Amino acid sequence: GQKLLGSKGAVDGLQVKTSDLFSAPDTMLRIARDLPAHYTVRDWSQTQGSLFRAVKLEKLMVSLLLLSVVAVAAFNIVSTLVMSVAEKRRDIAVLRTMGARAGGIMAIFVAHGLGLAAVGISIGAVTGVLLATNIAGITAFIENLSGVKLFDPSVYFISELPADLQWTDVSGVVLASLLLSLLATLYPAWRAARIAPAEVLRYE
Structure with a gap:
């Protein structure tokens, strides 16, 4: 130059x-x-503006996909708790007649839902971190097992799948999942707290 x-x-x-x-x-x-x-x-x-915008768009799409997965999991929590409330109507009524308050009943089902969510989130977070930190070894294992080069340099711009684990992203996903799980437990817990003991036990 x-x-x-x-x-x-x-x-x-x-x-x-x-x-x-x-x-x-x-x-x-x-x-x-x-x-x-x-x-x-x-x-x-x-x-490298076009590449930077493509990376940002890809990250946004992955975030939206992850959010939809978490939303489906939250809906499953709602369904599970609603069925649990229906099955435990008599037990809830007995607790109410023994002096349990509506807030206490609600807290029981919120804790139940958050417990289920915590188990799922923990398994998912640990699995994701292990996959991200060992992606090179996993890719090599699959290539050796199948005999196929997953990232052929003549086809792709990369020869391997890079992984940069950002703990801030992991923390954000975990906290967002817990928040959605908490919101998912509120409606079933509210329904449980509204059960009238006299009406349930009338036909027992």
Whole structure:
């Protein structure tokens, strides 16, 4: 470049590599503040804008897909608790006649639902983390077993499936799942709390 421009010995650009790929925009802003106004500072998300937008769109789609899976799981919790309330109507009525308050009955079913959700979320989170941290070994095992190259460099831009585990994303998914599970338990718990003991026990 210096020979073509006739600027032998001169420096017309400087590249900075960050340890964290996604910290590049913040690093760019800090560098730009320390340089004179006539200098131009750009990061990879600007020079590779189409790729960056594609990655963001893919992450959004994966998040929406994950949200739909969690919503289905929450609906299953609602169905399970509604059936449990129907089966335990007599027991609930007996507890009410013994002095149990509506709030206490509601708390029992909320705790039941959250317990089911906690087991499922724990299994899912542990499985996901193990898959993400061992994806290279799993891919190699499948390739050796099947004799097929899953990521052929002549077809794809990558030769392996990269994985960057972000604990903030894991925490966000776990908390969102717990919140949806809590909301899913409220309606069945409310129905359980509204059961009238006299009406249920009248025909017993």
